[in-house]
Amino acid sequence: MARVKSLSTKSKMGYCSGIIAESLMYNMFFTYYLVFLTDVVKLPSILAGTISFVAIICDAVADPIIGALSDKDGADKRKFMFRAAFPMGILFVAAFTDIGVFGDVGKFIYYLAVTMLFWLCYAVYTIPYYAVVAEITTDYDERTDIRGTSALINAAGIFTGNALPAVLPAAIIGLGFSARMGWIATAGLLSALSILFAVIAVLSLRHVTLQKAEALSDGKHKKAKDIFTAFIQVLKIKPFKWFVLFVFAFLIASSMIQANFMYLIKECLGMDAEDKMVIVIVVLVGTIALLTPVVTKIATIKDRRFASILFLSISMVGLIIGKIIGITTLPMLFYVAFFMAVGVACFWAVFYSMAYDLVEVDEFVSGERREGVITALPQFFQKFGSAIGMWMVGLVLKLSGYDSGNASAGIIENSSTIIPAVFIAIAIFGLVMFPVTKERFHKLQDVLAKKNRGEDYDTSGLERIL
Structure with a gap:
């Protein structure tokens, strides 16, 4: 059996709490940006969507490169995390600052540049943060436990990152300050906590032994060609394409629902969003907190x-039924939040630990351990x-007539129901085809250990993986 290393309870809880650092910003961005x-900066909806799209895509492209750099012998993932934390917080505040005086073109350029830089710093923190677990332990169940604990703690990050921006800007405006100051103060508070x-x-993690950090650096810089070659090699791993399909499709679904909540409340229900959004977040976080231990136990x-x-x-069927009934009442709004939470609780409890299992698959095939690349490529x-x-x-807002003030509630509703349900169905297909089960992983560990010792080994039963 492969060597197993463990975290103490204190170190595990400290490490797992680090998910709040990225969760606060991630959730405020995807729900409110x-x-x-x-509504605050007054950019046309299609330009606003394009800013988010381009900035996140540029970050996604950087993810595998950051992963490859953090995989170098002598690279310490803790240093990556520490150096990214402060600029990440500063840029987040800049992204939520209303610059006011510029026209649409000037605003577009400013917010695109700032969000691109923010997401780059975010990646430099999160890629090593998640990848380091594969260095800490090779045990299947301990990886599940660490990620399950992290996902449970993440409920606090999800709640704060969603609930605080729902009420704090309005509260600050009520004290006589401007909306601009309300958003700056909210982003500043979340940044400080992050x-x-x-x-x-x-x-x-300062006393935890990390394999890559302990290894001696050869003093060579990775060339672009070498990094690109590593990406191609990992992408060729048999289970990887199905894992990527699962990740890609589910994130389309969940980000649509999350970004559409405020519009759903205003346009489909015709209500003020602030207090209703807090209840949505309570339902969302409460469900995640209750289900995460259940998901971890079943896993x-x-x-x-x-x-x-x-x-x-369960999440997919619930959203389809929601479309059939229609999102026209508060109970149905909370219904959508509940079934979104069912999927989200599961995804964040297992996503990274599923990626960690591919490290051993890659090690068997290539002879290298590339935790950073294998964590970063799914993040891409x-x-x-x-x-x-x-x-x-x-785009749906544009098609619904939102910019002209004549939005169609039925069209906006689709972004929270039937369209996400279709993408969740695609994610489920990817999971059905994903061949790395617990039984096969344990067999792979045994075979890998024999291979590393130079002993004879048998890969029968692992054909779909190797």
Whole structure:
């Protein structure tokens, strides 16, 4: 059996709390950035959607490069995280600052540039943050436990990142300050909290032995050709294409629902969004908090693939029924939040630990451990999917007549129901085809250990993986 390393409970909780650093910003961005650009900055909806799309795509392209650099011998993923935390927070505040005086072209250039830089710093923090677990432990169940604990803690990040922007800007305006100041203060508070939790995560790992950080650097810089070759090699791993399909399709679905909540409340229900949005977040976070331990337990008893197919199927069916009934009442708004949460709870509990399992697949095939690349490439498709989802919401708003003030509620509703359901169905197909089960992973570990010791080994039963 492969060597297993463990985190102490204190180190595990400190590391897992680091997810709040990225979750606060991620959730405020995906829920409110379109609203900020269309309703505060007053940009046309298609331009607002394009800003988010282009910025996130540029970040997605950078993800695998950052992953490859963090995989170098002598590279310490903790240093990547620490150095990214402060500029990430500063740029997040800049992204939510209303510059006011410029026209649409000037605003478009400013927000595009700032969001691109923010997402780049975000990637420099998150890629090493998630990849480091594959260096810490090779145990299937411990990886599930770490990611499950992290996903449970993430409920606090999801709640704060969604609920605070729903009420704080309005509260600050009520005190006599401008809307501009309300958004700056909200982004500033979340940024400060993010930096704090990022530092806690780094400090919690300071006594943990990391394979790549301990290895001696050969002093050579990775060439672009070498990095690109590593990407191609990882993409050729048999299970990888199905894993990517699952990630890509689900993130389109979840980002559409998340970005559309405010418009759903205003246009489909005809209500003020602030207080209703807080209840939506309570339903969302409460469901995630309740279901994450259930997902983790099922994934431990059975495996992560089975748990994912089960919960995503429930989410998909719920959204289809929601479209049939129609989102015209508050209970149906909360209904959408619940079934979104069913899928989200499952995805974030198992996503990264499923990626970690591909590290051993790649090691068997290539003879190298490339935790950073294998964590970063799915993030490329994750962010690509999220960007497409946000852009699609902007497109649907445009088609609904939102910019002219004559929005069609029925069209806007589709961004929270039937369109995401279709993409979840595609994600489920990817999971059905994904061949890495718990049983096969354990067999792979045994075979890999024998290969590394120079012993004879038998790969029968692993044909779909290798």
